[in-house]
Amino acid sequence: MIETSEELYERCSKTKQASKRLGYLDTKTKNKALENIAQDLIEKKDAIISANKIDLEKATSSGMSPAMLDRLVLNEERLRAMSQDTLAVASLPDPVGEFFDVRTLPNGLIAGKKRVPLGVIAAIYESRPNVTIDVISLCLKSGNSTILRGGSEAINSNLALATLAREAISQAGIDEDNIQFIENTDRALVNKLLKMSDIIDLVIPRGGAGLIRFVKENATMPVITGGIGVCHTYVDKLADIDKAVAIAYNAKVQRPTVCNALDTLIVHKDIANDYLPAIARKWAEAGVEMRCDPTALEILKPIKGIKVIPTMPDDWGKEFLALVAAIKVVFSLDEAITHIERYGSGHSEAIVTEDYAAAKRFLNEVDAACVYVNASTRFTDGGQLGLGAEIGISTQKMHARGPMGLRELTSYKWIILGSGQIRP
């Protein structure tokens, strides 16, 4: 057990050292290690489930909510799903070693870029223990070493999973120090970790807004943040009403607790009288609480069977993560874009329209990780957009934006092949 910051540094130094070899390890060995992890998640399920039981008992006796408790549970079914996810990562193409932008220069030099891992990635996360295996498998496949620091509520589960993974990669001939689990959940040690910029190349916080802010403010190395999505769907005056109903319904109702779900529906005045009752009926059936601006309220209030309330002061720009939607009526595309610019979090924004010029302007002028025409914002997801898997969704502009898959966990180095060239 790590007790002091010196011990922490020493342990993480081992990971840095090990990462150098992992950086250019062949794909076959990395896949073998992933397959070992997948197999052990099935074969060693009893040990994992017992460790999880300890966390669950502690959580229950400390009065954790049923929803939170559910996120903590590891059972046979969930372990099987984790095992399958790990195999899925093994089956993805290895991004490391890919060559790109290669050209022969006039002087005969061949210059290009070769994809390489970032090095050591630290993940600081809360509650769900499956994140442990998620991060390990994505980092391993992309040639990165991992330092994991999970929350205290899942400490026994996380430790059991990390130990399993260390053994599994070791069986494949990979140094187990490429996976480092910080079993001491003292927050002061997190702060020390965030100052080790000589060891850690990237930190990824996964959890609530408080954790993300803490990491961002204290880390001395790059941080990829994201996951906070204040998402708008704008129904233009020339929208197809059926599409617009299906899209807004899906974006709000299909899974309301996630970052790419709809928060605010913006509707053009010219279509509001036809469109708003149609979507409101469907949303009402699904139990969506509708918080309306005065114009939307005026349209919807008289309709039988639909319950609407006025917007509250901070509803614009709020991520509801629940069956709640704010509704705003605008007089122009400009007004919609300005609203999104002011209140959006740069995550996912959609327009529904059959008007080519409106679609083009929206795509051009809205500044977000993912900008949609005529589709649900729920597609902002590495799996859905063809990346195979994702470690998170970045709302930053540097390095990677939007869903981050394996390739987004890499850097590159320039390779320059000469035959004696010197600079004139």
Place this chain on the structure above:
Amino acid sequence: MIETSEELYERCSKTKQASKRLGYLDTKTKNKALENIAQDLIEKKDAIISANKIDLEKATSSGMSPAMLDRLVLNEERLRAMSQDTLAVASLPDPVGEFFDVRTLPNGLIAGKKRVPLGVIAAIYESRPNVTIDVISLCLKSGNSTILRGGSEAINSNLALATLAREAISQAGIDEDNIQFIENTDRALVNKLLKMSDIIDLVIPRGGAGLIRFVKENATMPVITGGIGVCHTYVDKLADIDKAVAIAYNAKVQRPTVCNALDTLIVHKDIANDYLPAIARKWAEAGVEMRCDPTALEILKPIKGIKVIPTMPDDWGKEFLALVAAIKVVFSLDEAITHIERYGSGHSEAIVTEDYAAAKRFLNEVDAACVYVNASTRFTDGGQLGLGAEIGISTQKMHARGPMGLRELTSYKWIILGSGQIRP
């Protein structure tokens, strides 16, 4: 003149606001603005040269060294070069709006990435006033707005150049607030600037190690650092001696004051007796001070006309920026790689060899922005590697590594085109 941090914030907010429009401005208008700047650098030369005179007089009376004074000078010839550089940037392809990784997904969604500017880039730099126009033209072409804070020694020159550029872009119909020059050089205001992460998307420090460290430690937004190059050239046992002499000579002598110049020469024991005298004769003629490890000293000391001294304790890992080289003899490629791993700064590293396997291992295992086989490290430069221009050389792994051209000053957004798709 900005006096308070509120005034600073207000002024920079204007730049943020203006940057939104600049982000999707057509290439033609941006090029017209660059051409205006190029033209004004010629036509308004008298005003610039007078402003520069004030800086030069102050610098002379404060006892600035001749080398530093020379870097500060703006004359007709230098203004003409700056004008031509600006036209060269105008002639480069516009990275903004480029589509890449576009594919049609099984559900019919067309998903891909569109290149967009980063937004607002702040440059904090020292001494050379041409940096002002350099940064402005590269940022403008890549659709980014610029906040400039140059050193106090060049304040009058910088202010005159920034004012010229603001007028020139305004003549092309671009909001002049896309260029913001902070004319108050009070260091406390720099600190305020580095906390404005809601306005500034990226900071680029250009100057000495002290400035870079200060920016890195205090900035709350991403920083691209680099420019510190401890560069090694390793002459393998199977090197072609003529090539190895030409390469090491060029890497050390052609321009010793820059970051991609050779600092340490590493030579395999088996070739040292033949190679070291050959390179040492050439270096001696050029006045290179050679600091040798005991083995190299033993080989070179007896040779007439060559003056060598023992290495000093911190010579490994030192960026000399002068006609000085450290020389080390190794017994294996492994020893060379380990030395580079320990002392390199991840900038530019070269091997000279005719052995395919050694070249392959070096390329694989050496972790640096640019890794060379049989060429001079002096090619680490945006112009030399085909980028057209560069804003700096990154030794980081996140976002961009190595020479940073226009494309490296951009991000992307995902564009998803649907026809009513919803997530099942």
